[in-house]
Amino acid sequence: MVSDNYKKILIVAIVITLAIFMIRATHLEREITVPEIAFKYIFTPFQMAVVAIENAGKSGISFLISLKDLAEENKKLKEEVRQLKSELAKMEEYKIQNRRLKELLQYKEFTIDNYDLISAGVIGRNPSNWFSTITINRGMQDGIKPDMTVLVPEGLVGRVVIVHSNTAEVLLITDPRMGVGAVVQQTRLPGVVRGVTGSCERLKMLHLPKDTQIKRNQVVVTSGLGGVYPKGIRIGRILKAYNDPSGLFQIAEVEPFVDFKRLEYVFVVTEVYNPEINLLEGME
Amino acid sequence: MKKLRLFFLAFILLALILQTTVVDLFRVYSIKPDLVLLVVIFLGFMYGKRDGMLAGFLGGLFSDLAAGSYIGLNIMSYLAAGYLAGMGKNNFYKDNVFVASVICVIGTLLSQLVYYLLLLFLIVDVPVLHGIKIIVGVALYNGFLTLILYRWFYMFFISKGYLKDVDV
Numbered sequence: 001m002v003s004d005n006y007k008k009i010l011i012v013a014i015v016i017t018l019a020i021f022m023i024r025a026t027h028l029e030r031e032i033t034v035p036e037i038a039f040k041y042i043f044t045p046f047q048m049a050v051v052a053i054e055n056a057g058k059s060g061i062s063f064l065i066s067l068k069d070l071a072e073e074n075k076k077l078k079e080e081v082r083q084l085k086s087e088l089a090k091m092e093e094y095k096i097q098n099r100r101l102k103e104l105l106q107y108k109e110f111t112i113d114n115y116d117l118i119s120a121g122v123i124g125r126n127p128s129n130w131f132s133t134i135t136i137n138r139g140m141q142d143g144i145k146p147d148m149t150v151l152v153p154e155g156l157v158g159r160v161v162i163v164h165s166n167t168a169e170v171l172l173i174t175d176p177r178m179g180v181g182a183v184v185q186q187t188r189l190p191g192v193v194r195g196v197t198g199s200c201e202r203l204k205m206l207h208l209p210k211d212t213q214i215k216r217n218q219v220v221v222t223s224g225l226g227g228v229y230p231k232g233i234r235i236g237r238i239l240k241a242y243n244d245p246s247g248l249f250q251i252a253e254v255e256p257f258v259d260f261k262r263l264e265y266v267f268v269v270t271e272v273y274n275p276e277i278n279l280l281e282g283m284e
Numbered sequence: 285m286k287k288l289r290l291f292f293l294a295f296i297l298l299a300l301i302l303q304t305t306v307v308d309l310f311r312v313y314s315i316k317p318d319l320v321l322l323v324v325i326f327l328g329f330m331y332g333k334r335d336g337m338l339a340g341f342l343g344g345l346f347s348d349l350a351a352g353s354y355i356g357l358n359i360m361s362y363l364a365a366g367y368l369a370g371m372g373k374n375n376f377y378k379d380n381v382f383v384a385s386v387i388c389v390i391g392t393l394l395s396q397l398v399y400y401l402l403l404l405f406l407i408v409d410v411p412v413l414h415g416i417k418i419i420v421g422v423a424l425y426n427g428f429l430t431l432i433l434y435r436w437f438y439m440f441f442i443s444k445g446y447l448k449d450v451d452v
Contacts, residue, residue, distance in 0.1 A: 022355055022356055027354065039350070039362075039365065040349075043301075043346075043349075043350060046301050051305050127300060127347045127358075128318070128351060129315060129421075129422055133353075137354075140356060161352075176408055176410060197410045198315065199314045200314055201314060247405065261308055
């Protein structure tokens with residue numbers, strides 16, 4: 001009986017040791033193995049089917065909701081069109097003036113033309129509450145490579161970490177394993193933005209100098225340091241700042257601009273034509 | 285018996301597909317339920333330690349493969365939950381949803397605690413308060429879902445004739 005118990009303990013100890021070894025060996029940034037490729041190959045079509053149903057359901061619901069308020073919305077829109085037409089004429093004037101001033105300042109503006117983008121649909125999410133990754137329906141065959149930046153018009157989403165032939169895994173900025181070099185847009189204070197475990201609505205900006213004033217609603221953008229993310233992509237807005245436990249730096253709580261719960265489509269940056277573009281002033 | 289194992293597999297895969305697609309829409313205070321773990325605990329509670337561990341291994345392996353990193357994290361945490369739920373097989377009434385709900389809360393607490401401890405071992409920075417929030421949050425969410433889903437799940441296996449030895 002005693003030897004039986006020892007046997008069981010020994011087996012459990014061996015299993016735990018092997019599992020820990022395997023967990024450590026299978027971190028995010030590594031070569032993917034054949035079983036993983038095979039699993040993704042079989043599993044992805046089912047995810048795609050469910051996501052297609054989910055999206056169709058969402059469209060149907062929003063269509064039904066919109067029907068209810070259609071007449072009122074139509075009236076509002078007509079009024080808005082009238083207003084916008086008059087503003088458009090003014091804008092044209094400003095545009096010409098703006099272009100002339102930019103030429104004078106040799107200012108480089110952020111436009112989507114500076115990037116080569118591939119659009120991708122989100123077909124899967126990390127099953128656990130602890131990590132934040134998504135699976136997109138673009139892969140090696142579409143020219144996707146590890147470390148490519150992923151964004152949406154609202155701001156930064158994350159970076160590609162694993163690439164399969166038709167899909168790719170994207171590490172979101174809300175993941176605790178993620179660190180993004182960032183600056184506060186208004187004051188140029190540098191720091192590192194990190195994800196918070198179990199939260200898709202909060203980020204932390206670390207290593208902010210202590211003797212500086214950080215205000216609510218200041219915007220945080222990528223700094224371009226580290227070479228992974230292009231400079232100037234919007235990340236979020238500061239909610240509050242407090243001293244870190246060491247007392248040497250400040251930590252800012254940041255609300256991301258991207259709604260990670262409802263992420264359906266993203267853009268992958270496949271090429272940056274001018275990595276030195278300074279977008280910091282361009283994204284007010 | 286082979287057919288029963290196929291049902292195990294089918295439920296685990298169905299739960300995983302939903303977990304990796306639509307479940308994110310149902311986050312409450314950033315917490316989402318763990319449907320795969322729910323199935324593992326249900327199966328462990330209905331069929332005992334051995335089957336609970338089998339379901340835990342399969343559920344954990346597929347979840348890890350779907351997540352794409354740290355293969356073994358979910359296997360270990362689901363194995364623990366499957367084993368614990370299996371211990372309840374001969375000690376509690378399986379047709380009582382409230383008992384199942386309590387088993388599910390305890391199983392989820394254990395599973396998420398194992399996950400958290402392994403994360404610490406991997407040096408993934410998880411503040412204690414955030415860890416507690418996730419562990420307790422998922423346990424309560426899963427416990428609540430058990431009240432809704434367990435009866436249906438249990439009756440499915442009864443109707444297929446795979447739970448004959450149970451006092452109904």
